[in-house]
Amino acid sequence: MWRRSASFVLDKQQQQYDDVEKQESSLLSSTTTPSMAETLQNPSPKISAYYQTRAAHHGVVTSDWLAQAQAAVGRDPDDHPSESSSKSNDSGKPFGVIDDFNNWRKQPDLAEAVAAIRALASVIRSSQATTMMELEIELKKASDSLKSWDTTSISLTAGCDLFLRYVTRTSALEYEDFDSAKLRLIERAEKFGEISYKARKIIAMLGQDFIFDGCTILVHGFSRVVLEVLKMAAQNRKLFRVFCTEGRPDRTGLRLSNELAKLDVPVKLLIDSAAAYSMDEVDMVFVGADGVVESGGIINMMGTYQIALVANCMNKPVYVAAESYKFARLYPLDQKDMVPALRPIDFGVPIPSKVEVETSARDYTPPQYLTLLFTDLGILTPSAVSDELIQLYL
């Protein structure tokens, strides 16, 4: 029995219909001249742009990639937003935001959500609205267009939502005149941007206390936050070794092991299937998160759930390092309850067309398998995530 009910056969047929329809509609639309909005949209909506970015940033370093990176860094990021936003004042706000966002996003070190937050902050700065209501509507529109650029990215959606809540939360907004209120908004926006940007440093400081001399850490997926934690621990002269899972299909483990080797940290690469085999020698598991959901669970790269299950079974603590802007108001009940994020997998050999491939790029780890979350709000238990969200959204 594959599923609880036999309706999966019907589901499959329905999906095939949908695919056929989509192809037809895309054929139709390609004949008309694409408007500006479409070119700025995500080029291939079937494949999660979030994971494409990550692959572009953190896949195995090739010479092509290096050349691209040079080209990207060559542009000065600070001048561009003002240029593009002054240009776009004529052509319309949403496009300016996406331009902005794309510029920020190209830096490999900047998280997508932080880029979005910076872009939204500049929307406020360059806005020409004269009332609070107008400004809020503008912000909402900009945030919606950012979110629709990639619907599968949880941190982007969560970051935008949280930014909006945080910025518009001051109750004093009603009493002041518009200009000072706008200044206040800009202040809060910059503050939120600063916090989000510095989040990694804070988490690194909190997290590295948990690494003791002689410990073995298992890491899955390439998370820049986890790398920061390990970097800081290494800088503080702690002696530890790291097991990296290979992280197919993105091969993120290879990149991570590269980085760690540069820090002189002893690294061992494992294939994904060897996680349970090596779990005995491991003292703790460190993972990042693409999103932290309301139940306290995390959504992360495919394979995290497996490792958390094995670690839980063998009584090894699982620590998650996640910035607070990743807290989302989602509540998945099982693995299929999320927006699907698909990613093409290259097996190296051609696969016959009759064979189905599971292409989901991420999975959901329920909170009972996680021990602690390291966030910039402090070290939290999984049940504290909902408390934070309730307090912010109440």
Next chain:
Amino acid sequence: MFFKHGMYLAEGSKAPVAASGVVSSMNVKPAKAAKAPSQKKDSSPVAVSENKDRKKDAPHPRMQFDDKSRVEKAKKRAVVKQTEARNRVELFRHLPQYEHGTRLLDLELKFFELDPVHPTVYKVGLRYLAGDISGGNARCIAMLQAFQESIKDYSTPPEKALIRDLTAKINCYVSFLIECRPLSISMGNAIRFLKNRIANLPVTLSESEAKTTLLTDIDRFINEKIILADQVIVGHAVTKIRDGDVLLTYGPSSAVEMILLQAHELGKQFRVVVVDSRPKLDGRLLLRRLVGKGLSCTYTHINAVSCIMHEVTRVFLGASSVLSNGTVYSKVGTACVAMVAHAFRVPVLVCCEAYKFHERVQLDSICFNELGDPDAISKVAGRKDINYLDDWANNENLQLLNLTYDATPSDYVSMIITDYGMVPPTSIPVIVREYRKEHLWI
């Protein structure tokens, strides 16, 4: 004579009533008598707290019915004459259990001796007793509407302050309702809200203004906390229903019914399994309404829940209350269904409005519960030939137990859907804390 003697001893000193030789079917536990909180000073009614004045923060304990002295006092003040049931289960002696059948007749006869209780409140009390109104929301709304009527007809007697007199009257009504049927937690919270509003009335208001303020407050409470809250809950819950789902529900819950009907209206394709249990078999009402709207339903008894659980994708349950440690306090049998669902890894979603949350913590189903009519167990509707238990009361070795509620531990609950959104069971104390801060509750 011995009986009275025993009572004085218990009152005068809190020493164990050792050799008083009290003759009755109730046995007095000396330890319990010593442990009982200190004596009531005035004649305010029993369960609804003057303890509250002394310890404002701790939720007041309900009266323990195995404490002889307090039971006697309560009996003296009672409007309703009740006879103690015979053959009570030892473990549940701290809960009230009376002979059913005698009270309703008694009360109906007394209807025209209006006395301290307003006729609408009397009517509502009778309907509780007869079992006409059941379900947390229905009982709460009926009670609040009865109070509205009584406030409309209220006039302050001369030489008395509105606030105090009205509070005393409400206390009186509440004790009457308790005697008809113990309060549900939703009713308790609503009463607390009402008393709070009365106490916070500015002294400068005239009587009619005060009355209209109270009436609008009650209307607003019903509207915001119950009706609108239900709509929000339905909005959240339908996002968790996908096409092809098989949803299981247990017993009659107003919130779950609304969710299923709304999902059906939105065009989602799913089917429903309604699980029911004796002696009330009140799932049939839900079943009838669902089938009437065109949902495809399956109906089964709770004994079959482990047979059918492998087909189920989601379980939706209603709740009488959710306690601070995430425990769900709901109709008896809910815990069974939740545990079986957990064993089959089926997510359990509990739908409960936020006004029903309580700061109490309960670890088992024994310390707080309600005992129903044991005769209901011994009879099977429509089958006169099943009469083996007809004279169970005469048998000393046989005790029948009909529990009304049970407590489901938070481990078996995946998510609680409230008007505050979808939260994990561990977040209930946060909501209770935030909720109390809202201006409606000060």
